[in-house]
Structure formats: structure tokens, C-alpha cells
Amino acid sequence: MIPTDPVLAYFGEQAATDPATLAKLRHELGLDQPLYLRYIVYLQNLFRGNLGWSIHTSRPVLQDLSQYFTATLELTLAAMAISLFLGVPLGIVSAIKKDRALDHFVRIFSLGGISAPIFWLAIMLQLLLCVRLGLFPLGGRVDTMIALTSPIKHITGLFILDSLLSANWAAFISCVHHLMLPATALSYRAIGLISRISRSSMLDVLGQDYVRTARAYGLPERIVVYVYSLKNSMISIVTVVGLTFGQLLQGSFLTEAIFSWPGMGLYAVKSIEFNDYMPILGVALVATVCYAGFNLIVDVLYTLVDPRIKY
Amino acid sequence: MNSKIVRIQQKMAVLGYAAHLLRRSPLSLLGMVIVLGLVLIGTLAPLIAPYPDVPYPSIRLNPPSQNHIFGTDEMGRDIFGRIVYGSQVSLTVGIIVVLIAMSVGIPLGLTSGFLGGKVDGFIMRVTDIFLSIPPLLLAMLILATSGPSIPNMMAAIAITMWPAHARLVRGNTLAIKEQSYIEAARAFSASTTRIIFRHILPNCLSPIIVQTTFDVGNAILWASALGFLGLGARPPTPEWGLMIATGRIYMPIWWWCATFPGIAIFLTVLGFNLFGDGLRDILDPRTRR
Numbered sequence: 001m002i003p004t005d006p007v008l009a010y011f012g013e014q015a016a017t018d019p020a021t022l023a024k025l026r027h028e029l030g031l032d033q034p035l036y037l038r039y040i041v042y043l044q045n046l047f048r049g050n051l052g053w054s055i056h057t058s059r060p061v062l063q064d065l066s067q068y069f070t071a072t073l074e075l076t077l078a079a080m081a082i083s084l085f086l087g088v089p090l091g092i093v094s095a096i097k098k099d100r101a102l103d104h105f106v107r108i109f110s111l112g113g114i115s116a117p118i119f120w121l122a123i124m125l126q127l128l129l130c131v132r133l134g135l136f137p138l139g140g141r142v143d144t145m146i147a148l149t150s151p152i153k154h155i156t157g158l159f160i161l162d163s164l165l166s167a168n169w170a171a172f173i174s175c176v177h178h179l180m181l182p183a184t185a186l187s188y189r190a191i192g193l194i195s196r197i198s199r200s201s202m203l204d205v206l207g208q209d210y211v212r213t214a215r216a217y218g219l220p221e222r223i224v225v226y227v228y229s230l231k232n233s234m235i236s237i238v239t240v241v242g243l244t245f246g247q248l249l250q251g252s253f254l255t256e257a258i259f260s261w262p263g264m265g266l267y268a269v270k271s272i273e274f275n276d277y278m279p280i281l282g283v284a285l286v287a288t289v290c291y292a293g294f295n296l297i298v299d300v301l302y303t304l305v306d307p308r309i310k311y
Numbered sequence: 312m313n314s315k316i317v318r319i320q321q322k323m324a325v326l327g328y329a330a331h332l333l334r335r336s337p338l339s340l341l342g343m344v345i346v347l348g349l350v351l352i353g354t355l356a357p358l359i360a361p362y363p364d365v366p367y368p369s370i371r372l373n374p375p376s377q378n379h380i381f382g383t384d385e386m387g388r389d390i391f392g393r394i395v396y397g398s399q400v401s402l403t404v405g406i407i408v409v410l411i412a413m414s415v416g417i418p419l420g421l422t423s424g425f426l427g428g429k430v431d432g433f434i435m436r437v438t439d440i441f442l443s444i445p446p447l448l449l450a451m452l453i454l455a456t457s458g459p460s461i462p463n464m465m466a467a468i469a470i471t472m473w474p475a476h477a478r479l480v481r482g483n484t485l486a487i488k489e490q491s492y493i494e495a496a497r498a499f500s501a502s503t504t505r506i507i508f509r510h511i512l513p514n515c516l517s518p519i520i521v522q523t524t525f526d527v528g529n530a531i532l533w534a535s536a537l538g539f540l541g542l543g544a545r546p547p548t549p550e551w552g553l554m555i556a557t558g559r560i561y562m563p564i565w566w567w568c569a570t571f572p573g574i575a576i577f578l579t580v581l582g583f584n585l586f587g588d589g590l591r592d593i594l595d596p597r598t599r600r
Contacts, residue, residue, distance in 0.1 A: 123573070249448075
């Protein structure tokens, strides 16, 4: 049974041999204090920018997170872009071609997305596309040789953006190549969710009286769909995009473990293996702030999509 | 006597219409077959599995063959048999998680929706707190501190699932409590408990049943994800996520160790999702597409 005692995690199993030593170590770490006091101390440290110390990296958690956060952000944003680029059009086309072959294909495709475990899908894609066909690299953010010969200048931490800004084309191509497979594996579930909601929302709008009136006036179908219907279905789509960000964030934890993507997810998984609590808390805090921040952006987007909504 | 016969006939008519709707959707029918098949496999696992779930070192990592249709793993155990035994673990986890989530979420949702005011505000703020953290991350946090085991995993997943049930039931309660028959019940001096359990809860059942079906599939998916991360079942439990995590070490040469458990998870979750879609079409005509 893996011990979950932080004292044993910090100082090893030998600390458990002497009760006096164990008590002294608990006092040094502040673990003999009541829970509410420990929480207050944590908050005080948090406001000072101190997220604690990581055992397995031997570095401050804040330093680790500043390095790993941008990798996760890059992966999540890439997956979000793929999900939107594919999911919304698939849902719309599926609604327009309701009950036809394309609709059935999209529905099965999206059901597959929400049913397939992300980690297993990532492993299968690695097996097929990396090992058998050799089309993509197995893992990492950039080719090792390129990282040594033409290192990427650190500007934002997002390798693709940084290589683009510094005109490092070899690194840019390598980064895109490394990002494609993890982002695709991560986005499949989100594509399924977004296309299902897009389809449902579009069907709701296409069944409205004003759409029937527009068709009765003889307006071309593309005007009816893209001018009159699409904007009114965007509220539901924007809502699900906000929810999808949370799904992508948690999915990235599994994807990073498969593709050795040096992000927060891999950091959290390794921290759990070492019973390293401070990094786990730090990752949870950052992920929650990102999730809440993205939902705030979605709430603001509502006002752009539907001018009737005011805060 | 006649009224009893009429009620039975009405119920048969409703069931007949439900069967008609289900027959119209081959995918929903497929989902129902998969779910029933899984329940059957889980129940009859010791009879279906061709070999007992014990190591046979002499036949380690054998490829799929006539004797072992999914091959053997690193301990020489039949993978097909372990998948069959694993269906018991997955079904148990899925059902218990959803039962816990419902038993917490439904009463809170009913109370929040019916009473309103400060009680509603307090309960909804608590659900907001739970909903603000991505569910898998919340489950990982809970398991990192409580330790990996199947009971802890079930509790962790249930903690992430109850807010959705509470929100769903609250929404339905808010709509139903404004109905005139509720007002009539109040006029007849019906107690709050009677109104909630006799009038409101039965009318909330349809969306609850649909949500529950989807949630069983989701619970199985999350349990396998946590098992993959080493936060769920411990070896030698034949949990599908754990099998994938172990089998991954032997990729790509011994590819069958990780492939077939994943297909099992995929088909199971797909079955519940298809069945949930079909139930939604039957129980809520407004969402019929």
C-alpha cells in the first residue's frame, strides 16, 4: 500500500521507525497544527507567491508550474482549435443533412468520440501512426537535434508561437509535427461533444417559424442557414465550448502521460507517484483558475453572440 | 376491476409505444443489446471466462490464438477472461457511483428547488464550488490524499458527479412547482414532504433516468482513467484501465495487452451512450431528433 503520509513522502520510510523523530518532523512541516491554521498558512504563502516545494524535482512548485504550464496551454489550445474547426461544421452539416448518410456518419463519429477513452485512443494512435507507419514522433515537444542545433528562443513559452516569432522554421515545423498527434487524440472527445450540441442546437433553430418563413420567401438555403440560423444557435455552441475547455484540460493530463508531453498533467501524475502534495495542490489551483477564467471569457462572448444578453 | 384492466392496458400501450420508438432507432437498440450483454457477461463471468484468473508463467505474452482469443498478458493470464471478470468490476463501480451521486444530488436538488431563497442559494454555491474544478482533477486530488483503492475511487467519482444531478433536479423542480396541481396540493394542506415525493419527484424521473444512463458510462470511463493513472484498482484486480496501463509497457510488440481492454471500455461506454440516447427519445418527446 502506497503511504500517503507527507512526512514519509518527504523524509522516507525510515522516519517512521522513531516516533519522537516522526513527531519532530511533523512539527517542522507544521503538520501538527489544526487544519484551519494550516489552511491559513497556505493562503498566506500563496499571496506571497510561495506554492511550496516539490520533492521529486527539488525546485519551488511555482518555478515548475511556470515551465510546465505553457506546454499544457499549447496542447489544450491546439486541441480546442481542432475541436472547433471540425466539431462545429460537422454538427451544422449533420443538422442540415438530417437523417441522411452524412448525418448518420457524423452521429456515429461523434458518439465514438465521447465513448473512447482518451488514453487508449492516444496509445492506439501511437501504435498505428508512430510505430507502424512512422508518420509522427512518439513523444516530446520538439525534435532533440533541432532543440540542440537551433534552440527555440523563449518568448512566451508556447514553442510554436516562439519559433514563429523568431523565424526558426526548422523548430516550427518540428513543433507542429510533435503537437499534431497529441492534440488530435485529445480533441476527439471534444469534437464529439461539440458536434452533438451543434447539431441539436441547429435543429432547434431550423425548426423555428421564422426559418420556415424565410424558406417560404424563397431565400437560398445557404442564406437561411448561415445568415438566419447559425447565429441563433451559437449560444448553445459557446456554452459547450466553455465546458469543453475543462474536458480538454483534464484530458491533457492523460494525453501528456502517453506522449511524454512535459506539461502540468505529466507533472501532476509524477507528483502523485511520489506522494508529493504541494505540486498536486499547485496544479489543482492553476487548473481551476484557468477553468474559471475561460468560463468568464465564455460569459463575455455571450454578449457578443446575443446582444440581448447584458450583465 | 374494469378500471384496473384499463390501467394495465394503458401501461401496455405506453410500453408498446416505447418499444416502437426503440425499434425505429437501430443504434438505440444496439445500445440496449450492449448494456444487457454486459450485465449478462458480468453476472455469468465465472461461466463465460474460459480460464481462471491466475498466472501461468509458461504462456506469458502469447498472441491471440484459438486457445486464447485475446492472447495472454505478462503473467500468462488469459486476457479475454480478465476482460470478462473486469466487466464485474466496471459494472459495480458504475452502478454504485451513480447510486451515491443520485442519493446525494437528488435530495439536495429537490430541497434547493422547492424551498428556494437562502437554502437554494447556499446549495447552489456549494455545487458551484464542486463544479469549478475539472472532475478528473478533483478525483485525482481526493485519491492522492486518501490513497488508491476501489472504494476510494468510487467515492471520489461520486463526489464529482452529484452536482450535475443536483442541478438537473433543481431545474426540473423549479419548473414543476409552479404547476397548478402543486398549488392544488398545497390548498389541500399536503405537507412539503408529500408534495416533493408524491408530485415533484415522479415528474422529474425521466431526465434523471436519462442522466443516470449516461453517468454509468461516464463513471466507467473515469474509473478506467483513474485505474490507468494507478489511482484506482490495485493489481491483480482485472480492472480495464489498469490492464491498459500494464499492457502499455509491452507495446508495440505485444500490442494485444493494451488493445483489447480498451476496446472493451469503448464498447461499454458506447452502449450506455446509445441506450441513453434512445431513452431520451422515448421519455422526452421534445428532444426527439
